[in-house]
Amino acid sequence: AAKGKTPFKDILRTEVDQLTDISETARNEFTHIIDKQPMAYNDVTAIFRSVEKKTPGNGGLFSIFVSDLCKGCGECVQVCGDHDALRMEQETPELNAELTTAQVFSRLLPDTNQKFLGLYNDDTPEASREAALRNHLMVRRNYEALVSGDGACAGCGEKSVLRAVASTTEAYMRPIYHKKAARLREKATELEKDGVAKLEALKGRNEDEYNWYRRGVAHVVMGLGGEDNEDTTARLESHGDIS
Numbered sequence: 022a023a024k025g026k027t028p029f030k031d032i033l034r035t036e037v038d039q040l041t042d043i044s045e046t047a048r049n050e051f052t053h054i055i056d057k058q059p060m061a062y063n064d065v066t067a068i069f070r071s072v073e074k075k076t077p078g079n080g081g082l083f084s085i086f087v088s089d090l091c092k093g094c095g096e097c098v099q100v101c102g103d104h105d106a107l108r109m110e111q112e113t114p115e116l117n118a119e120l121t122t123a124q125v126f127s128r129l130l131p132d133t134n135q136k137f138l139g140l141y142n143d144d145t146p147e148a149s150r151e152a153a154l155r156n157h158l159m160v161r162r163n164y165e166a167l168v169s170g171d172g173a174c175a176g177c178g179e180k181s182v183l184r185a186v187a188s189t190t191e192a193y194m195r196p197i198y199h200k201k202a203a204r205l206r207e208k209a210t211e212l213e214k215d216g217v218a219k220l221e222a223l224k225g226r227n228e229d230e231y232n233w234y235r236r237g238v239a240h241v242v243m244g245l246g247g248e249d250n251e252d253t254t255a256r257l258e259s260h261g262d263i264s
């Protein structure tokens with residue numbers, strides 16, 4: 022439930038402190054990791070407050086992790102503006118170590134649940150509400166779609182543009198290909214189940230048609246076609262029965 026402005030790490034610490042069956046070392050390690058995680062809940066209306074209002078106990082945590090491949094262009098800080106969730110900092114070994122800890126930890130977390138994506142539907146992005154399309158970046162496979170651009174100069178914003186293109190392409194195209202693959206698998210199963218009976222029915226109905234069909238499959242699908250009819254016949258004969 023909502024606990025006002027208490028930082029999440031403090032809520033968690035109170036809860037973990039009440040556990041009696043974990044060692045002091047494990048408790049300390051865990052709370053130290055959590056201390057380094059930038060986690061918000063109360064000010065993230067769509068993820069926590071409105072979800073909690075509808076179904077108490079169902080709200081989520083929101084976290085932004087800066088990539089270790091950040092080019093320092095400052096664009097995200099500018100866009101974040103008065104929210105003040107992001108600030109430019111001088112790069113130091115300590116800062117890099119903290120960023121790496123946060124990033125490695127973020128990879129242990131599950132992907133964003135559809136219930137936090139609002140009117141963006143990750144299975145059918147084309148049916149999403151336009152204003153919610155930006156939420157596609159909350160899905161790991163989308164924001165990790167760009168695997169290049171690390172050679173861009175420091176301070177260059179071109180990577181953000183490339184990421185937008187790659188993540189949108191991933192978000193739109195992958196579900197389409199998954200649906201196509203599922204349809205092909207379904208057809209293959211159907212073929213395995215009914216194919217032989219259908220071929221026999223065709224043979225019984227019209228032997229000529231059956232032979233042309235067989236020859237067509239050998240020629241086009243199995244790559245046994247020749248330069249002309251005569252050549253194809255010779256190749257088929259030397260290949261033997263097709264199966």
Ligand code: SF4
Nearest residue numbers: 091092093094095097
């Ligand atoms: S590259 Fe630019 S937009 Fe991306 S995280 Fe770094 S400062 Fe922000």
